[in-house]
Amino acid sequence: MQLWSLAHADCIVIMGSNMAENHPVGFRFVTQAKQRGATIIHVDPRFTRTSALSDTYAPIRSGTDIAFLGGIIRYILADDLWFREWVMAYTNIAAVITYKYKGPEDLEGYFSGFRDKDGCYNVENWQPAGEPEPSPLAEHHAGHHTSTTETLFGARKSHHPPPEDPTLHDPNCVYQILKRHYERYTPEAVERITGCPRDTFLRVCEALTSNSGRDRTSSFCYAVGWTHHETGVQIIRACCIIQSLLGNMGRPGGGIMALRGHCSIQGSTDIPTLYNMLPTYLPQPNAHKPHHSLKDLLEAETVPTGWWHNFPKYFVSLLKAWYGDNATPDNEFCFSYLPKLTGDHSQLPISLATCDGVTRGMFVFGQNPVVGSVNSDLIERGLAKLEWLVVRDSFETETASFWKKGRLVQRGELRPEDISTEIFLLPACAPAEKDGTLTNTGRLVQWHDKILEPVGDNRSDLWFMVHLGNRLKQLYADSTEARDRPIQALTWDYRLRGKQQEPDALQVLQEINGCTWADKKLVASFQELKDDGSTACGGWLYAGITPSADHNQARARQPDAIGMETNHRGWGFAWPSNRREMYNRASADPEGRPWSEAKRLVWWNDAEGKWDGNDVPDFVETKPPGYRPDWSKNPQGMEALAGTDPFIMVPHGRSQIFVPSGLKDGPLPVHYEPMESPIANPLYKRQVDPATKTWPRPGNEYHAPADPRFPYVFTTYRLTELHCGGLSTRAMPHTAELQPEAFVEVPPELAQEKGVAQLDWVVLSTLRGEIEVKAMITDRLRPFTIDGRTVYQIGMPWVFGWEGYARGDIANVLLAIFGDANTSIHSTKALTCNLRKGRLGGSASQPMPKTPPVKAPSGQEVLRRIDKLLADKPDRIGHDFSAATIALCAYRGALLHQTGNAAPAQKDVERMNQLNSVISVVYGTHYPIGGPKWEPLEKARERFASLIAED
Amino acid sequence: MPRMRRKIADRVQGFMNDWSLPRQFAGESPYSTAAQSTQSKTLRPRLEDADTVGTSICPFCAVGCSQLVYAKKGRPIHVEGDPRSPINQGTLCPKGAGTLGLLTSPLRLNYVQYRAPHSTKWERKPLDWAMERIAQITKRTRDETFTHTLPDGSAVNHTLGIASIGGATMDNEENYLIKKFFGGGLGMVGIENQARI
């Protein structure tokens, strides 16, 4: 949704976000809504300026959001307050689910289908009765983790929508399941778990339900206060259920506003520098899926019904954009050139694998993992193991200077002389020094102009990539190796301009927009894309951003006239198709009339036989509300969706209250305690989300529930003046002056208990590390009474480091690496720690054990490691699980060392290739998507055994 | 000393003339003439010196506020909110309002810094040298760590030996080329940014 849509809300719940401080200008639309009479609610562990500006502040203990939201769901169902007409027409509330489904209320906190062996669910148990339902997002198909589900979705034969019981009496229909599931989330339970007083909780429920319906809409706003939990995806899901039950989706003033962090964090998700996706939500092929050929992939990943049925057009057009004339139908458009995944290659596993020796070189673009990633000491250890590191930033970040000023060096664990990492620090341009587009939190793509001349060696990252690409293309130009073909085949013909030979950003944007290949005519919409290689498109969802050579919609600057504001369609480009609200068909009733005059957005124009409105309709423009698919004719794609199915990206066009596939930890959100919690789960026997990605190892240990050594709940956040881990604002004189040094917020009661006075030094500690910081005693943090006992929560901004003008210890030293089962997102909001008065001092600080130099193991020793792994087949990832990876990488390191700089003989290249293939598999066993795969490991073991037999 | 006395008297006189309160009591509008002093009359807005102004987007959070950046001879002299933007209507938060400080911070890097293995200091190196060296080691590491097929015969065409992180602070076009070249060209799979974490 667009930020300005918030101004039309009648109630706004801000939860998991301190919007007034962290998205200050976006908050002005909340203020506007308030001025129009809306009720503003802030649900947060800490009283902040957002709370101060809200009508109701509801305090909750960090990490209990699902208990709170689940309580709201129960309230809505118990009192029958849902928007029945909207819900019955536009959601899957009536769908009947297989008899195999059992919920956590029956199974002590698990859903049916959990396999202890690898800690994964078999989603077969959550399917609609009759036939399986594919996941709506192509990216998630690739994420299915068991061979069972692969066959399940590999054969998507039947297209029918799930069976329904419109009377809602069937005990296995979604409505009944939902009722049973949330039965125990009573207001009393909410108070007991979250610490939020019952009356405050009920006030929130009342405000939300009375401000939703035909004439009124409510919005939710969230930020990383929701995503940075191992249950982050499920927290957002719980909100989707509420908004679906209340009919608050696709309507003005309704929706769920994801307040994202960085200026292009949405853009870098869409045009992803993410391991599992190709541009605009296409899946990166996976070696352990049926992705061996383009044909296999398209067969396995194309959903029969809904918009994603167009998937082959987008995938083939992307291959054409990347490999140009080399991409032909005969070679499957160079599909085999795309690298395939063998495991989870996301940032947390990369951090660990860097310590294991898997990663040898690293590029860092405008990111500062030493400050921003969790478990900073471990990050530093990884950096020190790299062979080389390239950092591109406007400032000398902590990541660039770890080798001389880092915590490891300061504590004597390492000396700069011991660190063999070769480091390049290249100055990078700021936005006004280059052309390009950024995508804001509402999917609004805005172009920015180059206004300033970069000084010295400052260059855009576009310059860096184009010139690095040119050099590498040259280095590989004469190769005859098959593996070097992708580099040679890649289209890389970028115009360079001016003294600095700067590439033309518009040319790249036009490549993303797409064109017809033969005559290079820009496409105006993704509806023009084909799957036969006649069109090329670098990111289908951005098609239409530059619909012609002289039109760059991202640069359009025509807001609506004052007093006539609707959706500012003349300002920037919102993907897809410059549409401002997704799923806006839901703003009209099943017959196509606005639900009310007050909430008009799009409607069916019967006279002209098309959809009309204040926004680009998110529907087939001429499909009338009365259209019904004729199932006898086996309809495909959009033909299979009725004129009343607004959620066109979902296979059956309905909002999914119950999610049969696409999620790894359950079809409905469940309250689990955070990984590190002061109490036992009051609702279920199961303590934490069973599918959580955990990687315990020395230096990354976790605290057990209610560990008396770490009694306090610890949370982190940022400040209005200082932005994230980026050094940028700490190096900006005036923001640094406004927030000059690090602090920890401590409730007065705890301070008194510990004898800590205002601005005293305190030491915070976890099993990961210790830091010292000044105490700010404040009643913004209140002690909670949880399950009958007092729980203190403390909080610290994570934005500080040793560089810049505003400095302080790094909060993320305290955090541990574990992640959400679906996204591998880290957890920063609800851990536990200890606090003591005083400073670290030389002796007080725990000297970390020196990392023993890894001795190159013999081939036999490595083989024994792999054998042990195969023999144990550990249920879940255990402490020395990565021992095989470490041994293999050390073995490879020694071999490479022998070769030195000399060009290796062909025989050695082949050997190395084989060794690397073993590492690829062992890595995937250690850092799997879903459960480890043992068959490929057995093959890898054989390969390695024969490799060392040659010695 | 008479001169001195006269000067003080002048000053008091001047202050009384300049001071806005008496004039406001006398009925002048507090918003215009009465708010003016001799000094403010001679003050000129610094953006009058600008020879260029252009539209930029705030480099910090994802709200996406528009900025007007004023420059003189290619150097920034002023940054303010763009009043046309439906998002910020001319406003900026402390970070956005401090953007000039980002552009002109004394801590900005202007030259390539290089740290050789085991070295205890940075060295300044030419950009061209660094680019060539980076290309060479990228090639070497890729070649050393490349996997063409897995032991079970399936093709993967990838390297786990090189990773790339970051991108959420950068332009879409830049992210596109990172994914295209590193992924589609070199076969890197470990490509990640802040959007996940």
Ligand code: SF4
């Ligand atoms: S000015 Fe503030 S609110 Fe606006 S984009 Fe920049 S950081 Fe975000």
